[in-house]
Amino acid sequence: MLYLFQVLNGLGLGMIYFLISAGLTIIFGLLNFVNFAHGAFFMLGGYLCWSLTELTGNFWISLLTGPPLVAFLAWAAEVTLIRRIYRLPHTFHILVTVGIALILQETTIMIWGPIGKSIPVPDGLQGVVKLWNFTYPTYRLFLIAFTSLIGFALWYLLERTRFGGLVRAGSESAEMVALLGTNIHRLFARTFALGVGLAGLAGTLSAPIRGIHPFMGPEVLGIAFVVVVIGGMGSFTGALLGGLLVGLVQSLMSTLWPEGASLMIYGTMAAVILLRPYGLFGRA
Amino acid sequence: MDANGQARAARHAPGGSGQGRDLFASLRSGPFGGPTPAVAVLLVLMPFALPSSTMATEILIFATATLACNLLLGYGGLLSFGQAIFFGSGAYLSSLTMMRLGAGLLPALLVAVVAGAVSAALVGALSVRRTGIYFVMMTLAFNQTAYFIAYTLSDWTGGDNGLLDVPRPPLALFGVTLADLSSATAYYVFTAVIFLLIFIAVRRVIASPFGSTLIAVRENEARALALGYDTRNFKIAAFAVSGAMTSLSGALYAMLLNFAPLENIQLSMSENIVIMTVIGGTGSLLGSLLGAGAWVIVSDMLAEIWPRWLILTGGALILIVLFLRGGLWGGVESLMRRFGGGVPYAADGASDAAGPPAQPVE
Numbered sequence: 001m002l003y004l005f006q007v008l009n010g011l012g013l014g015m016i017y018f019l020i021s022a023g024l025t026i027i028f029g030l031l032n033f034v035n036f037a038h039g040a041f042f043m044l045g046g047y048l049c050w051s052l053t054e055l056t057g058n059f060w061i062s063l064l065t066g067p068p069l070v071a072f073l074a075w076a077a078e079v080t081l082i083r084r085i086y087r088l089p090h091t092f093h094i095l096v097t098v099g100i101a102l103i104l105q106e107t108t109i110m111i112w113g114p115i116g117k118s119i120p121v122p123d124g125l126q127g128v129v130k131l132w133n134f135t136y137p138t139y140r141l142f143l144i145a146f147t148s149l150i151g152f153a154l155w156y157l158l159e160r161t162r163f164g165g166l167v168r169a170g171s172e173s174a175e176m177v178a179l180l181g182t183n184i185h186r187l188f189a190r191t192f193a194l195g196v197g198l199a200g201l202a203g204t205l206s207a208p209i210r211g212i213h214p215f216m217g218p219e220v221l222g223i224a225f226v227v228v229v230i231g232g233m234g235s236f237t238g239a240l241l242g243g244l245l246v247g248l249v250q251s252l253m254s255t256l257w258p259e260g261a262s263l264m265i266y267g268t269m270a271a272v273i274l275l276r277p278y279g280l281f282g283r284a
Numbered sequence: 285m286d287a288n289g290q291a292r293a294a295r296h297a298p299g300g301s302g303q304g305r306d307l308f309a310s311l312r313s314g315p316f317g318g319p320t321p322a323v324a325v326l327l328v329l330m331p332f333a334l335p336s337s338t339m340a341t342e343i344l345i346f347a348t349a350t351l352a353c354n355l356l357l358g359y360g361g362l363l364s365f366g367q368a369i370f371f372g373s374g375a376y377l378s379s380l381t382m383m384r385l386g387a388g389l390l391p392a393l394l395v396a397v398v399a400g401a402v403s404a405a406l407v408g409a410l411s412v413r414r415t416g417i418y419f420v421m422m423t424l425a426f427n428q429t430a431y432f433i434a435y436t437l438s439d440w441t442g443g444d445n446g447l448l449d450v451p452r453p454p455l456a457l458f459g460v461t462l463a464d465l466s467s468a469t470a471y472y473v474f475t476a477v478i479f480l481l482i483f484i485a486v487r488r489v490i491a492s493p494f495g496s497t498l499i500a501v502r503e504n505e506a507r508a509l510a511l512g513y514d515t516r517n518f519k520i521a522a523f524a525v526s527g528a529m530t531s532l533s534g535a536l537y538a539m540l541l542n543f544a545p546l547e548n549i550q551l552s553m554s555e556n557i558v559i560m561t562v563i564g565g566t567g568s569l570l571g572s573l574l575g576a577g578a579w580v581i582v583s584d585m586l587a588e589i590w591p592r593w594l595i596l597t598g599g600a601l602i603l604i605v606l607f608l609r610g611g612l613w614g615g616v617e618s619l620m621r622r623f624g625g626g627v628p629y630a631a632d633g634a635s636d637a638a639g640p641p642a643q644p645v646e
Contacts, residue, residue: 034417090417091363092605095562098555102598110592218551222428225421259436266429270410277413
């Protein structure tokens with residue numbers, strides 16, 4: 001029973017990691033751009049959730065408005081700053097986004113203070129669900145269901161809509177897509193906003209479980225990197241399976257060896273690199 | 285910045301114009317030539333120009349770590365977000381050798397150097413299995429690994445509280461005490477000597493066939509590979525050298541503070557080292573000193589009055605990428621080209637002549 005509990009926890013956590021990494025991967029796939037501020041936007045999602053919940057007294061409103069706000073901020077950053085540096089090598093992408101992450105982190109501390117906050121589990125999802133003699137928190141079940149829904153919607157968006165077609169075509173050759181008459185700048189800005197918005201959504205959803213603090217960005221970024229190193233950058237399936245694997249490892253290890261749970265995430269990565277240097281689904 | 289200004293003036297004097305230049309040019313190629321005498325002069329002036337010799341010591345310690353990062357980024361094109369692994373393990377391991385084994389100063393520093401080289405070779409060996417962006421992500425992930433190891437081993441590292449009461453033993457060789465380092469000035473002199481030796485050593489490394497190969501790997505890895513160089517091993521070796529230097533600076537830092545905090549091994553320390561390197565200017569050794577100096581001085585001025593000063597470094601990173609890709613030293617160089625007629629040490633190292641900073645080959 002304890003293991004079932006931890007497996008479910010791991011699934012929920014893994015889906016959160018999937019959302020973060022999918023955002024990172026979509027941006028990298030189309031824009032060939034590495035967003036080191038991804039973790040900071042995740043943190044911002046959590047803080048906006050806290051503020052909006054305080055303001056409106058309703059978690060659902062903050063779930064509906066917070067992530068789009070994060071996406072809007074990302075869009076603004078893309079239009080004003082990031083699109084100027086696409087042509088530069090990756091090193092400069094990293095430096096600029098590290099700069100953005102620092103600015104976001106310090107601004108967060110200025111606005112919300114250096115001490116972490118906790119967010120109450122939303123009304124209606126506070127209790128536990130009882131199945132025979134097994135009980136499980138309702139919010140965590142909701143989390144698994146909702147993130148699966150988002151994952152499916154994302155798959156539909158990428159695989160079955162015109163926008164998704166353009167994103168995938170652009171990942172193969174952005175130049176060709178531009179030559180065929182698509183406004184590639186707009187497509188890039190929207191994709192960047194979408195990817196970062198996913199990080200914001202993940203931040204919002206995980207806030208009631210894990211709380212928020214201003215220094216959570218780098219930690220989340222590290223985990224997202226582990227997921228894409230395991231799953232392969234640019235691979236949607238890789239992000240899903242990598243995210244679930246990391247989530248399960250972390251939550252199962254937290255019963256077996258609590259102090260080492262975070263450590264084992266990185267151990268998993270090292271093992272994958274040794275056995276399959278290009279990740280489970282990566283191409284050389 | 286006063287110290288840098290003076291040093292620049294001092295450096296200009298012999299090589300500026302006239303007959304002095306020939307003699308100077310002959311000195312240029314060797315590790316003791318070029319900017320080395322100027323750096324030596326600067327090291328003498330620094331404690332007088334700065335508010336305290338402790339601050340000067342801190343600058344040199346971070347300048348050592350920055351030089352090590354620069355060796356990877358500026359010359360090898362390898363952006364490492366794992367430098368704090370080596371900085372932190374140097375601090376912990378040297379402190380523990382002194383505290384648990386009662387070792388003296390030099391054995392403790394030696395332990396740090398060896399541990400830094402070994403751990404960096406290990407991290408390097410795993411990370412260079414991938415190139416480009418994956419490589420950078422893996423160095424970052426390994427930094428998190430090291431952080432969690434240090435956090436978990438709190439019996440040894442003190443965990444969140446850090447390792448307290450790190451001693452600063454006197455400089456002794458074979459049981460003979462050579463110098464007491466307990467005063468801030470004495471410790472500065474010791475650090476300055478180490479920094480100068482490292483500066484010379486790095487210049488020597490860059491001028492060596494190893495350095496040229498490293499630069500070749502940065503410029504075009506596929507071609508270097510085709511020419512028969514085992515580029516992976518070169519990268520791992522560069523990592524080991526860089527790790528040894530970084531670890532040494534971590535050990536010196538712990539002795540300066542008498543304390544080895546957990547922050548030493550945190551990702552933010554890696555970030556700080558990268559930021560100092562980039563702000564100073566990648567691919568230029570003087571830039572590293574400039575970057576570390578700017579960082580320490582600005583943080584010292586602002587940390588008291590405005591704890592959120594880090595937001596400025598975020599802005600500085602963005603501005604440097606947009607407008608000043610050579611960093612501060614690159615800016616100094618272009619000013620000299622415009623107004624001073626020539627750039628001192630232009631022939632110094634490959635990348636000074638190469639212009640824009642190094643970029644990893646994707």
